[in-house]
Amino acid sequence: MRGHVKTILHYLFLVGLPVLGVWFLLQVGKTLEAPISVGGRWLVTAVDTPSNCPATRPSLAGDTLIISQSGLYLNVVRAQDLTTVLTGRIEETHITAQTASPSAITFAGDVDRLADPDVLTGILVIDGCTLPLTAVRQVNASTTTNTTGIH
Amino acid sequence: MPHLPTLLLQIGVILLVARIVGWIFRKIHQPQVMGEMLAGILLGPSLLGWVAPGISAVLFPPESLGFLNALSQIGLLLFMFLVGLELDLHILRKQGHTAVVTSHVSILAPFLLGTLLALYLYPRLSDDSVSFTHFALFLGTAMSITAFPVLARILSERGLLRTKVGAVTIACAAIDDVTGWLILAAVVLLVRASESATPLWLMGVGSIVYIGVMILVVRPLLRRLEHLYRQRGVITHGVMALIFLLVLAFGWITEWLGIHALFGAFLAGAIMPKQAGFVHTLNEKLEDVSVVLLLPLFFAFTGLRASVGLVSGAEMWFYTAIIILVAITGKFGGSTIAARITGMPWREASTLGILMNTRGLMELVLLNIGLDIGVISPALFTMMVLMALVTTFMTAPLLQWVYFGSLSPDENTLVSTDEVFPLTTPISSDGR
Numbered sequence: 001m002r003g004h005v006k007t008i009l010h011y012l013f014l015v016g017l018p019v020l021g022v023w024f025l026l027q028v029g030k031t032l033e034a035p036i037s038v039g040g041r042w043l044v045t046a047v048d049t050p051s052n053c054p055a056t057r058p059s060l061a062g063d064t065l066i067i068s069q070s071g072l073y074l075n076v077v078r079a080q081d082l083t084t085v086l087t088g089r090i091e092e093t094h095i096t097a098q099t100a101s102p103s104a105i106t107f108a109g110d111v112d113r114l115a116d117p118d119v120l121t122g123i124l125v126i127d128g129c130t131l132p133l134t135a136v137r138q139v140n141a142s143t144t145t146n147t148t149g150i151h
Numbered sequence: 152m153p154h155l156p157t158l159l160l161q162i163g164v165i166l167l168v169a170r171i172v173g174w175i176f177r178k179i180h181q182p183q184v185m186g187e188m189l190a191g192i193l194l195g196p197s198l199l200g201w202v203a204p205g206i207s208a209v210l211f212p213p214e215s216l217g218f219l220n221a222l223s224q225i226g227l228l229l230f231m232f233l234v235g236l237e238l239d240l241h242i243l244r245k246q247g248h249t250a251v252v253t254s255h256v257s258i259l260a261p262f263l264l265g266t267l268l269a270l271y272l273y274p275r276l277s278d279d280s281v282s283f284t285h286f287a288l289f290l291g292t293a294m295s296i297t298a299f300p301v302l303a304r305i306l307s308e309r310g311l312l313r314t315k316v317g318a319v320t321i322a323c324a325a326i327d328d329v330t331g332w333l334i335l336a337a338v339v340l341l342v343r344a345s346e347s348a349t350p351l352w353l354m355g356v357g358s359i360v361y362i363g364v365m366i367l368v369v370r371p372l373l374r375r376l377e378h379l380y381r382q383r384g385v386i387t388h389g390v391m392a393l394i395f396l397l398v399l400a401f402g403w404i405t406e407w408l409g410i411h412a413l414f415g416a417f418l419a420g421a422i423m424p425k426q427a428g429f430v431h432t433l434n435e436k437l438e439d440v441s442v443v444l445l446l447p448l449f450f451a452f453t454g455l456r457a458s459v460g461l462v463s464g465a466e467m468w469f470y471t472a473i474i475i476l477v478a479i480t481g482k483f484g485g486s487t488i489a490a491r492i493t494g495m496p497w498r499e500a501s502t503l504g505i506l507m508n509t510r511g512l513m514e515l516v517l518l519n520i521g522l523d524i525g526v527i528s529p530a531l532f533t534m535m536v537l538m539a540l541v542t543t544f545m546t547a548p549l550l551q552w553v554y555f556g557s558l559s560p561d562e563n564t565l566v567s568t569d570e571v572f573p574l575t576t577p578i579s580s581d582g583r
Contacts, residue, residue, distance in 0.1 A: 007252065010252050010492060011255070014256045014492065015255045015259055018256070018259035018260060018263040021263045021266075022291065025269075026287055028270065029284070032273050032274055033274065034277045035279065037278040037279050037280040039280075069528060070461065070528035071277050071531075072276075073467070
């Protein structure tokens with residue numbers, strides 16, 4: 001009998017308390033806000049007038065940007081060039097990313113969380129050539145699955 | 152099938168690398184499975200894709216990975232069936248309140264710390280397409296898992312199965328295994344229900360009814376398989392075909408119910424008759440194909456999804472270190488303290504904690520499910536894979552240091568034969 005009481009007391013202390021703790025933490029965590037989801041494939045639908053670009057520079061219209069997201073951290077590639085990976089992050093709704101050698105390719109863009117989080121406007125700079133663009137997220141775009149196969 | 156030559160080449164390379172790295176790990180007194188897990192990582196973008204991107208692109212072109220994944224999933228189904236087959240919860244009854252309390256604490260302590268860690272990681276490594284509850288529950292489950300097959304093998308290799316600490320550990324791990332998978336099933340159900348037209352309660356009730364029917368109706372019927380085995384002394388091809396059909400059907404139903412096919416395979420194994428000869432024979436028939444041939448494909452596929460390159464910069468490595476620290480503190484600390492409070496001496500309690508901290512390939516299975524359902528991000532997946540590797544790798548040397556390092560010959564308390572876990576599968580031959 002004494003052994004049973006001891007077991008029950010142990011159980012209440014060692015098991016009951018953590019269960020309550022988990023419940024409490026889940027309630028606390030509901031108030032947290034995670035970064036906006038931008039992962040997936042983004043189709044470039046419009047390209048404004050480029051500046052400082054060579055005449056031979058092909059247009060980006062119709063290109064697809066692939067964003068692989070891990071919370072604040074992003075990898076951005078063009079579907080047409082999977083080997084050039086831009087790494088960056090998202091702060092609120094603002095995205096910045098660049099290649100490992102900082103000056104080669106950079107990207108800065110914004111999504112409008114309230115109006116349309118599936119539209120991305122930004123500027124891609126390739127070797128000093130500035131390309132303003134608008135991209136639309138494709139349907140079924142996954143936020144966390146690595147769609148590129150490149151990690 | 153245009154990718155057949157590529158697939159055959161992939162299987163050959165994976166098998167070769169897995170055997171070589173596994174062999175090296177056995178030489179340094181690690182379980183072979185630890186080497187095979189690492190081999191998978193080495194074949195992915197973390198090493199091969201980094202040092203030889205050309206070879207990696209030829210060997211693992213993205214369009215061919217669907218076939219590799221399908222094969223690895225079949226292997227995983229068979230493996231989970233073997234894990235379920237190995238489980239015999241009757242062993243728990245022999246271990247008294249130490250095992251009951253310790254096993255539950257060894258789940259809840261890391262679960263609690265995992266949930267606490269989620270408060271920190273959610274705003275950094277998740278996004279708003281994942282709810283905090285799903286993220287936290289998954290992280291808690293990932294912290295709680297124990298690699299029952301690896302653990303059983305370590306206990307067997309080190310001659311610990313007949314010791315008190317071995318008997319309690321194996322009972323705790325068995326309970327952890329079942330509980331861990333049930334919690335994960337619930338998490339998967341929650342996530343999928345939030346994306347499905349079918350209401351959560353319907354999916355939940357359906358799953359409970361299904362599990363009930365399997366245990367109360369199908370399980371007694373399966374005892375006929377044992378009778379057949381006793382009469383004939385062999386498992387015939389007809390019986391094997393029936394068992395394969397059951398595994399596939401169970402997997403299909405659980406997938407359809409919104410949990411995961413792997414739960415069905417695990418359940419199929421768990422409700423199989425537990426007569427030692429039957430289990431052993433069945434294991435022998437399945438082990439070579441599932442464990443030697445197909446499981447390394449799963450490790451390789453996991454390796455292709457994980458990239459250490461994603462964990463870049465001091466911040467990311469800091470998150471990884473925190474994850475590893477929390478995993479060890481929760482599992483090792485929780486198990487050790489619970490075992491100590493319930494009467495085990497410190498050294499044996501610590502040994503139990505070290506053993507329960509082994510996560511091994513079961514963690515990889517769980518993490519792949521998490522990545523598939525989108526509840527964890529690719530970078531977090533990689534960090535958790537690293538955690539699984541570290542916690543598995545540290546078991547053998549720590550065990551040597553804490554338990555055997557200070558053990559005098561007359562100290563190793565032996566338990567009676569009926570308390571010994573009947574080690575049969577799926578780790579019996581190769582150090583898995």
